[in-house]
Amino acid sequence: MQDLLERLAEILSQQLDLYNKLLLNLSDQRCTLPTGNTEGIHEILTQQENLTLELKALEEARLPLMEKLSQHLHEPTEQLTLMKLAKMVEEPFSSKYKKLSKQVKNITQQIDDRNQDNKYLTDNSLDLVNTSLRLFATCNPFGYNDQDLLHFKGKASKFQTTA
DSSP states (O other), X not given: OHHHHHHHHHHHHHHHHHHHHHHHHHHHHHHHGGGTOHHHXXXXXXXXXXXHHHHHHHHHHHHXXXXXXXXXXXXXXXXXXXXXXXXXXXXXXXXXXXXXXXXHHHHHHHHHHHHHHHHHHHHHHHHHXXXXXXXXXXXXXXXXXXXXXXXXXXXXXXXXXXO
């Protein structure tokens, strides 16, 4: 069981490191979104995707460990939280798991807050783009219909290009 507890602590520490990287990435995103730098935004989203895949892999490694620990401790897997595990094991793991649990809760709350901030920025940016497009559409003397006719101040004429 010692090996399981040590491996779980390693995985949780790795997850915590990745969560911190994700939080920094979300902070970068917060600064990049208002600039409209599409390449920067794309790079940040790619980094987020990679971090998410790494977190998923660690989670997939963590779950079987939790199942094995729940069997050793005769506790249903669904009810075995990190804090509950911390209360059921001895030192040094008890205090280590309590600390990791608090850190994970803290960082996930910060990530959620930053996601909400970024969502707000994204929504407002989209509203601005949509409003601008509507404004341009109402001010534009050119119209376009589905018959490829270019309209200018209510008059239709064929738009032709020469090659």
